[in-house]
Amino acid sequence: MKLEVQKKNLIEELGVHLEGDNLAPLAARILSTLILSGKKGVTFDELVCQLQAGKSTVSTHLDHLQNSNRVKYFTKPGDRKRYFVIDPNLILNVMDEMIDKWEKEKKLHLKIKEYKKQCNCEAEETGDFQFDLDFQEDFLTFLEETSTAVKKFKAKLLVRNN
Amino acid sequence: MKLEVQKKNLIEELGVHLEGDNLAPLAARILSTLILSGKKGVTFDELVCQLQAGKSTVSTHLDHLQNSNRVKYFTKPGDRKRYFVIDPNLILNVMDEMIDKWEKEKKLHLKIKEYKKQCNCEAEETGDFQFDLDFQEDFLTFLEETSTAVKKFKAKLLVRNN
DNA sequence: CCTTTAGTTCGGAAATTTCAGAACCAAAGT
DNA sequence: ACTTTGGTTCTGAAATTTCCGAACTAAAGG
Known part of the structure; x- marks a missing residue:
């Protein structure tokens, strides 16, 4: 199976699973996406686009995920975007x-x-x-x-x- | 402190805690009540009265709690009431x-x-x-x-x- | 300065969960 | 046969959660 298809399926499956730990559906999808996207990080806009969600929603949930030590981000010099990744810990x-x-x-x-x-x-x-x-x-x-x-x-x- | 007061406080405290495991507030209070009432069991009516809840609500939640193997009941000969207790297992x-x-x-x-x-x-x-x-x-x-x-x-x- | 980028904050709409009331049912008592 | 007891089921209201859009901000680019 093509990797992209596999990824989409896994994001959904893992997402549903993660909802079990008191995460809102979209929060679960965000976390799931980050888990399955690895070290290169995912930007805010990519999340908004890929998950077809509102900016405000993504912003709020990312806040939560960061406050609960699940998600971190890094930046690249000369690039204002944030690259979100799962917290290494x-x-x-x-x-x-x-x-x-x-x-x-x-x-x-x-x-x-x-x-x-x-x-x-x-x-x-x-x-x-x-x-x-x-x-x-x-x-x-x-x-x-x-x-x-x-x-x-x-x-x-x-x-x-x- | 008087035992009754202690019990009421504990029911609430344990209830809040139990809500953490995906239990509705009232379901958590029911389970909490049963945990803190011991072997003698609690009847349907006592639950309705003590928790100030609707009969339908208690009925539905008791169903859930039984289906998920948290709660059982026993009866006494010549007594139609059900005495609910936590599942011994x-x-x-x-x-x-x-x-x-x-x-x-x-x-x-x-x-x-x-x-x-x-x-x-x-x-x-x-x-x-x-x-x-x-x-x-x-x-x-x-x-x-x-x-x-x-x-x-x-x-x-x-x-x-x- | 004006614009674009990369987001945040606020108010409320939509969906879901939780609960209650009314009507109902079945067994037992009278 | 009627009533009471001990519940169950169904419908919808209330509360809560989840999400979105619009307006906003702060930094960078032109």
Whole structure:
């Protein structure tokens, strides 16, 4: 199959997939395009044209993508255009986000565990425990272990890249 | 602090958090309520009252939550009401979902890698490679490792529970 | 200065999601 | 047979998200 056709199909497929992470359709298409366009970068106008989108839309979404450390740009001397590329640390940033989210989740579930314990204490005399603390326990271990797995891999990457 | 107040606060806090996983606000509140109400279960009417929501809304969202294996219900003999509780396998199901998602992602990125390789080949003579395959390589390893970490933990849980 | 380029910002239109009310249904009680 | 209970389904309203166009700005070119 011709490379251009392949690219268009992949942009769409990856785009749909990326929408899963709370990205607006067009934001997902932008990111997808950048992922599939490589180091040479894509300009603002190219994005507007290729995605058939409004300038304002592209501008806003590019802002978002840059603020969330997914996208960067570089310039060429004597050329006012910006060449957008995916942030070279994208994987690391994604991992950091995951770790962060799990960290928050852990704190929340510790609070919940506390609450459940208190509830079970109150029901002591009746012997009618409301909560199975195993669930909470398991979930916390789950978050812990998954977190460390990602952290380890992150460390490995960092060592290798230096 | 009084347990009831604690519970209400936790339901809201956990609810907001759960909205992060593509759940509608009310769906998140339902799940949150069930998580914080334990084994005794919560009836349809209690959900409608406590969450101040329409019956149709609760009905629809409960459907969703059951179809996505997050929620189950049990009944009591001689009592037509349904007592909703979180699915006892919720953690396992969540893990399966994660593994599934990563599996799909892996397939997609293998396709992308293929595409990138072809692109780089075409640009062979110019020496002007469009893609740094490291990114793709790293990402695939990342998915692989995170997946196995979760799978291992899942296996551990399964062994313990039997 | 005036124009062109490369965008940004603002206001609102269009699409989508989320929710509620009314009508409905099926099983159980009377 | 009628009523109550415990929901479900359908239709549309309200809220939110997503996007676009028009007007604007700032830097560079002529």
